[in-house]
Amino acid sequence: MTEKVLIVDDEKGFLDVLAERMQSRGMEVTTATSAKEALQKLEVETFDAIVLDLMMPEMGGIEALQRIKEKNPDSEVILLTGQPSVSKGVEAMKLGASDFLIKPADINELTEKIKLAKAHRMILVEKKTAKKMKDILRTKGW
């Protein structure tokens, strides 16, 4: 099963290379060069994981994270930043980020985290599905 990933970063050079490498690792990658573009893409599709740069012009990573979480609380967001600081990390974690990585990141670590995020999301989705089933079973009462 392939992971569907959205990568958001304002540095196009970084974005393209990363996307290519992820694809070569068997993931389905979509890119966005700004938070706005990412939000637009999120309107039409869902992703297993979203990799978000913390420092972007116009809309920063933290704000984008908030918007994403507002729309879809189940989203798995991994923050990627060039400026590691524990307090920023804590802030992000509080807003519901799944993980926090420091640039330059190891590709293997990133793929690991994405897989982990996906697994987590699967569990959540399964739980939801199970709950729905139960509800259906209870309410319909065949």
Next chain:
Amino acid sequence: MTLWSSFKPAFWDHEDVASGPYKHLFNFRRMWKLAVFSTAAVALAPLIFMTVVDYNVNQQAIESDIYYQTARLVSNTRRSISFFLSERRSALNFIDKDNSYQALGDPLRVTALLENLKKGFGGFTDLGVIDDTGLQHTYVGPYNLAGKNYSDQDWFKELRSGEAHISDVFLGLRQQPHLVVSVKHDLPTGCFYVLRASIDTQQFNDLISEVEVSGKGDIFLVNTEGVLQTASRLFGSTLGRIPVTVPAFSDKTRVLEIKSAGEEFITGYAYISGTPFVLMAVKKKSELLKPWNETRKKLVVFLVLSITTILMVILGVSTYLVNQIHAADHKRVMTLHKVEYANKMASLGRLSAGVAHEINNPLAIINEKAGLIKDLISLRNETAADDKLLGLADSVLASVERCANVTKRLLSFARHMDVRLQPLDIEEILREVLGFLGREAEYRSIEVHVAVNPDVPKIESDRGRLQEIFLNLFNNAFAALGDGGRLDVTARRSDAQSITVNVRDTGCGIAQADLKRIFEPFFSTKTERGGTGLGLSITYGLVQEIGGDISVESQVGQGTEFTIRLPLTLESVRKPKHESPVGG
């Protein structure tokens, strides 16, 4: 020198290297000296001046008082003595005028006259009548002096030209000091006769000895040759010689200072007119000045005490004030330095953060591109020639990692610049930090327990540092734990000033030999697995920075427990980075 060093005020050896062009403003020793000397001069000069003036005025007043008293004593006494003598001379004059020459030739009449004189005046011992040839033809008295010729005696010769004569005191036949008063009577024929009477000096002596003389002094009569005419307490009995020269003639009472045998005497004298006598009053100056000396001694003691007190107060106050200024200046310089240092570090922090951030982005691109090259090579699975390329890509990646470490360090340096204190809930921080690791814990089924005792108050500390400390510790614990391990985090209050946080894992534990070195920089047991050996060393530094301490206990195979003690407030433990002002 040890005594001095214990009294030496703090500013004494102060050398301000930091005040630059205003250095002269902070020369405390000069400031102190100026304060001490100017205050002392202003305070002591009038005091000493007044004392000296007062001293001189007093001494002059006392001396002139002594002179005046002596002069008065002498002139009073002179008056009594003159009166005494002129009284007797007048008595003789009266007898002389009252009786004719023939009557005076009658011994019976003369005896009656002597009797009357003795009764009326006292002191007369004999009475004689001498004609102008010097022959005493009538004599009444205890000795048989009738017929004695006085013509060759000085006093008789003197009397030829004068009217009356009073002799020196002499012993005479009776071996009794007495003096002789003679009165001349001129006859119309051109001849004359003399009435001569001896007077006992007893009355004379009594008269003088009754006079009280202050200052252990003495009053007596001498003749012009310095032979005592009355007894003297200081210089012996009648007819002895006084050891001082008789002062020169003066018709008025005079007072002199005379030195004799190492002692100073205040001497008042007066020549008694019509007699060979000089009345002298001699007083010991030292005795007279005794009360003044006593006063003077008290004055000097008082002056010395006052000066000492004033000097002590001036020294004390000046030292205190200059010390205060010194302390204030010290604080000022320290504050300036702190501000300067903090500013410098803050700019340095901002600069390094900016640089690190700007470098990190291109570094990320390099990393990814090199990674892509590697990916491409390994995916195509081509042979030989590509091994070299693969090696090149690997070395690029290794260099990127090195750069990344540098920027990471720069960023952490920037973050450590300032300690921002705020009240913090320790449980909140612990949970926040654990949030980072929640996913991993879930994934590896590690049990995490946080137990914060309700008695743990909010502590005043730096949030960022606390987060980093715990993140480092938890990361360490997770690295040590196998899947299915357990991490216990407990917090409790340890005493009035601090709380204690325990982080205990059930991991692999640390060997006893390694425990001691665990906080040393670059000590790592996982160097092969990419550990830098800095984690715990940084943690240790961070704990120190916020005034706490950290200790570790471990058993191999059982687990490790870190104990962190944190102060409730930083005030009591935080010390300034620069203790003393330094230049630059």
